[in-house]
Amino acid sequence: MKLSIERAALLKAVSQxxxxxxxxxxxxxxxxxxxxxxGDTVQFRATDLDIEVVDKAPAKVERAxxxxxxxxxxxxxxxxLPDGALVTLTADSASGRxxxxxxxxxxxxxxxxxxxxxxMASSEYASNFSAxxxxxxxxxxKSKFAISTEETxxxxxxxxxxxxxxxxxKVLRCVATDGHRLARIDADLPEGAxxxxxxIVPRKTVGELRKLLDxxxxxxxxxxxxxxxxxxTPDITLTSKVIDGTFPDYTRVIPQNNTRRLExxxxxxxxxxxRVATVSSERSRAVKLQLSEDKxxxxxxxxxxxxxxxxxxxxxxxxxxDIGFNAKYLLEIASQVDRENAVFLFNSAGDPTLMREGNDxxxxxxxxxxxx
Amino acid sequence: MKLSIERAALLKAVSQxxxxxxxxxxxxxxxxxxxxxxGDTVQFRATDLDIEVVDKAPAKVERAxxxxxxxxxxxxxxxxLPDGALVTLTADSASGRxxxxxxxxxxxxxxxxxxxxxxMASSEYASNFSAxxxxxxxxxxKSKFAISTEETxxxxxxxxxxxxxxxxxKVLRCVATDGHRLARIDADLPEGAxxxxxxIVPRKTVGELRKLLDxxxxxxxxxxxxxxxxxxTPDITLTSKVIDGTFPDYTRVIPQNNTRRLExxxxxxxxxxxRVATVSSERSRAVKLQLSEDKxxxxxxxxxxxxxxxxxxxxxxxxxxDIGFNAKYLLEIASQVDRENAVFLFNSAGDPTLMREGNDxxxxxxxxxxxx
Numbered sequence: 077m078k079l080s081i082e083r084a085a086l087l088k089a090v091s092q093x094x095x096x097x098x099x100x101x102x103x104x105x106x107x108x109x110x111x112x113x114x115g116d117t118v119q120f121r122a123t124d125l126d127i128e129v130v131d132k133a134p135a136k137v138e139r140a141x142x143x144x145x146x147x148x149x150x151x152x153x154x155x156x157l158p159d160g161a162l163v164t165l166t167a168d169s170a171s172g173r174x175x176x177x178x179x180x181x182x183x184x185x186x187x188x189x190x191x192x193x194x195x196m197a198s199s200e201y202a203s204n205f206s207a208x209x210x211x212x213x214x215x216x217x218k219s220k221f222a223i224s225t226e227e228t229x230x231x232x233x234x235x236x237x238x239x240x241x242x243x244x245x246k247v248l249r250c251v252a253t254d255g256h257r258l259a260r261i262d263a264d265l266p267e268g269a270x271x272x273x274x275x276i277v278p279r280k281t282v283g284e285l286r287k288l289l290d291x292x293x294x295x296x297x298x299x300x301x302x303x304x305x306x307x308x309t310p311d312i313t314l315t316s317k318v319i320d321g322t323f324p325d326y327t328r329v330i331p332q333n334n335t336r337r338l339e340x341x342x343x344x345x346x347x348x349x350x351r352v353a354t355v356s357s358e359r360s361r362a363v364k365l366q367l368s369e370d371k372x373x374x375x376x377x378x379x380x381x382x383x384x385x386x387x388x389x390x391x392x393x394x395x396x397x398d399i400g401f402n403a404k405y406l407l408e409i410a411s412q413v414d415r416e417n418a419v420f421l422f423n424s425a426g427d428p429t430l431m432r433e434g435n436d437x438x439x440x441x442x443x444x445x446x447x448x
Numbered sequence: 449m450k451l452s453i454e455r456a457a458l459l460k461a462v463s464q465x466x467x468x469x470x471x472x473x474x475x476x477x478x479x480x481x482x483x484x485x486x487g488d489t490v491q492f493r494a495t496d497l498d499i500e501v502v503d504k505a506p507a508k509v510e511r512a513x514x515x516x517x518x519x520x521x522x523x524x525x526x527x528x529l530p531d532g533a534l535v536t537l538t539a540d541s542a543s544g545r546x547x548x549x550x551x552x553x554x555x556x557x558x559x560x561x562x563x564x565x566x567x568m569a570s571s572e573y574a575s576n577f578s579a580x581x582x583x584x585x586x587x588x589x590k591s592k593f594a595i596s597t598e599e600t601x602x603x604x605x606x607x608x609x610x611x612x613x614x615x616x617x618k619v620l621r622c623v624a625t626d627g628h629r630l631a632r633i634d635a636d637l638p639e640g641a642x643x644x645x646x647x648i649v650p651r652k653t654v655g656e657l658r659k660l661l662d663x664x665x666x667x668x669x670x671x672x673x674x675x676x677x678x679x680x681t682p683d684i685t686l687t688s689k690v691i692d693g694t695f696p697d698y699t700r701v702i703p704q705n706n707t708r709r710l711e712x713x714x715x716x717x718x719x720x721x722x723r724v725a726t727v728s729s730e731r732s733r734a735v736k737l738q739l740s741e742d743k744x745x746x747x748x749x750x751x752x753x754x755x756x757x758x759x760x761x762x763x764x765x766x767x768x769x770d771i772g773f774n775a776k777y778l779l780e781i782a783s784q785v786d787r788e789n790a791v792f793l794f795n796s797a798g799d800p801t802l803m804r805e806g807n808d809x810x811x812x813x814x815x816x817x818x819x820x
Contacts, residue, residue, distance in 0.1 A: 149753060152726045156719070173754070181723055185754035347528070351553055354524045381521060382545070382557035 077141025077167040079113045081133060083178065086163050087154045089131040092312055093122040094147035096129045096284060108144035110193040111165065111174075113137045118165075121195070122147055127281055127316045128196040142190040143167040145174050153183055196315055201299035201306065205268035207248075209294040212307075215250040216282050216289075218261045218439055221408045223279050224254035231321030235282055237305075238274030238323075239265060243437065246270060251326050257405050258329055258442040259412070272300045276319035281305070288312055330442055334421035334430050336394040338367060342413035342433075344388060345372075349410065352376045352384040353403035361403040364448040367422075368396045376403070399425045400448030409441045449513025449539040451485045453505060455550065458535050459526045461503040464684055465494040466519035468501045468656060480516035482565040483537065483546075485509045490537075493567070494519055499653055500568040502685045514562040515539040517546050525555055568687055573671035573678065577640035579620075581666040584657070584679075587622040590633045590811055592654050593780045596626035603693030607654055609677075610646030610695075611637060615809065618642060623698050629777050630701055630814040631784070644672045648691035653677070660684055702814055706793035706802050710739060711763040714785035714805075717744075721782065724748045724756040725775035733775040736820040739794075740768045748775070771797040772820025781813045 093109050101107045110121040118135040121128065153176055157163065161178040167187065168175065176183040216235060224232035232254060240249040240262070247262040248269055277285075285307055288296060299306040306315045353361050356378035366373040370392055375385040399422060410418060413433050421430040431441040465481050473479045482493040490507040493500065525548055529535065533550040539559065540547065548555040588607060596604035604626060612621040612634070619634040620641055649657075657679055660668060671678040678687045725733050728750035738745040742764055747757040771794060782790060785805045793802040803813040 146753060149726060149729075153723065153756075156723045156726060158719075180759040181720070181756070182758065183724075183727060183754060183756040185727065186752065347530075348553070351525065351528045352555075354521060354528060355555060355557065357521075380558065381518060382555060384525075384553070384555040386554065387552040 077111070077113050077143060077165070078139040079118055079135045079137045080162055080164045081118060081135040083154060083157050083159065083161040083163050085133040085135075087151075089118075089120045089133040089311075090147070090151045090154055092131045092287060093120040093129055094151040095287070096122045096124055096127050097147045098124050099148075105144065105188050105192045105194070107146055107148070108188055108193065109147040109150060110142065110144045110190060110195075111167075112142040112190075113165075114140045121193070123194060123196060124280075125194060126278065127284060127314065129284065129315075130313045132311050141167055143174055143187045144190055144193050145185045145187050149185060150176070157181065199301050199304045201301045201304070203269060203272040203300045205266040205272070205298055206295050207263075207266045207269075207298055209289040209296055210292055211263045211266075212285070212296055212298075213289040215248070215261050215263055216277075216285065218412050219250045219252040219259040220279070220282050221412070222252040222254055222257050222259040222441075223282070224252075226254070229255070231276060231319060231323055234276040234278040234319050236274060236276050236323040236326075237300075239270060239272055247438075248272075251323070253324075253326060253329070253442075256402065256444050257409065258326060259409075260326065260330065260440050260442075262438040266298075269298075273302050274323070275300055275302075275305055276321060276323055277305055278316060278319055281314070281316035284314055284316075288314060329428065330440065331421070331423060331428050331430050334423045334427070336367075336397060336422040337392070338372065338420040338422065339391040339417050340372060340388060340420070341416060342410055342418040345418060346407055346410040348374050348386045348388055349403055349406050352386050353407075355382040355384045356403075357381065362400045362446045362448045363403045363406060364398060364400045366396070366398050367392050367394075369393060394422075397422055397425065398448070399429070400446040401429075401443060402446055405443050409443055412439070412441065449483070449485050449515055449537070450511040451490055451507045451509045452534055452536045453490060453507040455526060455529050455531065455533040455535050457505040457507075459523075461490075461492045461505040461683075462519070462523045462526055464503045464659060465492040465501055466523040467659070468494045468496055468499050469519040470496050471520075477516065477560050477564045477566070479518055479520070480560055480565065481519040481522060482514065482516045482562060482567075483539075484514040484562075485537075486512045493565070495566060495568060496652075497566060498650065499656060499686065499688045501656065501687075504683050513539055515546055515559045516562055516565050517557045517559050521557060522548070529553065571673050571676045573673045573676070575641060575644040575672045577638040577644070577670055578667050579635075579638045579641075579670055581661040581668055582664055583635050583638075584668055584670075585661040587620070587633050587635055588649075588654050588657065588661075590784050591622045591624040591631040592651070593784070594624040594626055594629050594631040594813075595651050595654070596624075598626070601627070603648060603691060603695055606648040606650045606691045608646060608648050608695040608698075609672075611642060611644055619810075620644075623695070625696075625698060625701070625814075628774065628816050629781065630698060632698065632702065632812050632814075634810040638670075641670075645674050646695065647672055647674075647677055648693060648695055649677055650688060650691055653686070653688035656686055656688075660686060701800065702812065703793070703795060703800050703802050706795045706799070708739075708766040708769060708794040709764070710744065710792040710794065711789050712744065712760060712792070713788060714782050714790040715788075716760060717790060718779055718782035720746050720758045720760055721775055721778050724758050725779075727754040727756045728775075729753060734772045734818045734820045735775045735778060736770060736772045738768070738770050739764050739766075741765065766794075769794055769797065770820070771801070772818040773801075773815060774818055777815050781815055784811070784813065
């Protein structure tokens with residue numbers, strides 16, 4: 077294998093690939109990236125056995141071939157090369173080394189045989205459709221905060237992406253929950269997605285996927301089977317196993333009959349919650365909300381360190397209500413609101429509370445109260 | 449005590465004070481800041497028993513008095529208050545609480561008696577002088593990287609500031625070393641400093657001091673005794689114990705007869721060292737320098753992971769020389785160079801090497817070689 081490539085193109089491709097590689101590996105080949113050169117393209121493949129990313133870049137290939145080298149070392153080297161450099165990669169099968177040359181710099185890296193690299197088995201995908209990057213970004217960005225980190229409840233360690241019925245017909249829906257709060261985000265169903273099986277996309281995959289979604293104009297090709305999901309742009313293909321489990325019936329958790337309606341400026345609310353929570357250093361800080369006509373009083377009482385209280389002008393016309401929440405959960409939910417106002421729908425101090433952005437029902441959040 | 453103060457002025461004062469407070473304290477009062485209001489000034493005092501910082505700010509004092517509250521909590525609250533807010537601090541001796549009010553926010557913080565706060569004993573200072581902030585910044589910024597972190601050699605855990613003889617007469621000199629490398633930085637002797645006792649300024653003090661030195665126009669009042677050093681601006685007074693030990697005779701470490709002179713572009717050199725070091729993941733990475741006429745070859749050889757080599761055009765006219773250094777030490781020293789060229793003076797592959805910025809002898813660095 078011998079090829080030359082622009083440093084910027086190489087850096088982009090290697091960056092995306094190496095981020096999938098786990099920092100601590102007991103299997104040496106998993107620390108490596110598989111470099112394959114053919115035609116006028118070089119591709120970089122990395123995997124942790126659950127996720128595989130393949131990144132293509134244009135290159136001047138003098139001699140087709142393939143080899144594997146340590147992903148982080150290659151990435152570090154390319155990152156440190158001067159901008160604008162032309163980089164030559166040469167695999168020498170006799171010495172088992174990959175030479176990286178640029179200007180007066182010359183690196184010789186240990187390789188492992190390309191045959192040892194675990195390429196993810198290809199799958200039949202039940203459903204293939206195309207989705208705009210901003211749509212996927214919204215679905216995952218607004219739901220991922222609620223993903224559980226409890227490993228025993230592995231079926232909650234991801235975002236449940238599936239087709240569902242909503243008021244306006246079928247939607248593509250993402251749901252995440254950790255049992256304390258829940259996010260349910262809907263988007264228009266893309267053409268061809270109606271038969272998609274519901275899948276739980278693991279947390280790490282959601283994180284890696286995010287890097288493919290920055291370009292507002294990009295269309296993402298999505299392929300889904302019972303066991304795998306694939307997201308692809310023209311340059312990058314991200315394939316991931318999905319979580320082998322059943323996502324619980326979340327619909328029962330979403331309150332239908334909460335009628336006490338509070339409307340509040342989302343950013344004022346978030347800042348006030350953040351401030352009053354300062355006085356308590358406990359992990360699960362309870363914030364008390366005292367609702368009366370058009371008035372919300374937020375308060376925290378930490379006997380050891382102090383107390384805090386803040387008043388907000390809001391729109392509220394129901395009976396007075398005192399209810400407590402974990403400050404962190406309230407903050408995370410309030411920070412999802414893109415528009416000015418957040419609408420809370422309460423029932424009683426012991427029932428789950430619903431939050432949405434204005435009157436938009438395409439993004440709803442549920443949070444369990446705490447006793448205060 | 450009752451006072452009101454602009455949020456910005458309060459934040460600045462509390463920020464500086466709270467950074468001295470250690471995050472983990474077995475003595476509760478050390479987590480607190482002492483607030484003293486009198487006349488038209490409020491002052492915030494914090495200490496870790498080795499360093500004390502006192503920060504003054506203008507305030508409208510309605511009722512003079514003093515109390516102590518948790519430094520980090522107060523800082524967090526003030527940081528989160530909206531910009532432009534007017535903050536009222538009221539100490540209620542009956543309830544033992546400090547009330548912090550701003551707009552519709554109201555905080556009530558636990559206090560500890562002001563009598564329990566350990567105020568550092570005042571000292572007689574043998575020497576008092578004034579030094580421009582940029583001068584102190586240069587003395588400490590260029591030397592602190594060489595401070596030892598070995599606690600057993602506590603007398604090396606700081607910067608040795610003293611008066612010394614140099615070619616042009618007496619200078620104010622800062623020296624730091626960890627036994628592997630050494631930095632010796634000189635500045636013009638300020639008026640009144642000639643009788644200053646030599647003191648070892650602890651690492652943490654050097655870090656805290658740095659925050660007083662950002663303003664190029666600021667004059668810093670320096671006071672030195674055998675046991676303490678004090679740096680003061682009109683608003684902030686930083687007092688620190690100095691390390692009770694004898695700094696070793698560093699002059700013997702600085703080579704006088706190194707004649708092999710290499711001149712190299714400092715930033716090109718640093719970048720090349722950084723790149724070739726990438727192939728080795730060991731902590732003490734050795735970089736080999738091969739010197740021949742006007743040519744420098746940098747190389748690293750890590751049998752497991754690979755090898756790297758880079759060539760630089762330099763000015764060198766002496767015999768060929770191969771010498772090795774710890775990559776991290778070389779990088780840190782090269783990054784001290786403000787001007788274009790670094791000058792290295794070598795003797796043999798086993799002798800300490802001297803580095804300076806061009807022909808300027810007011811900042812010299814020594815680094816021990818490694819066998820390669």
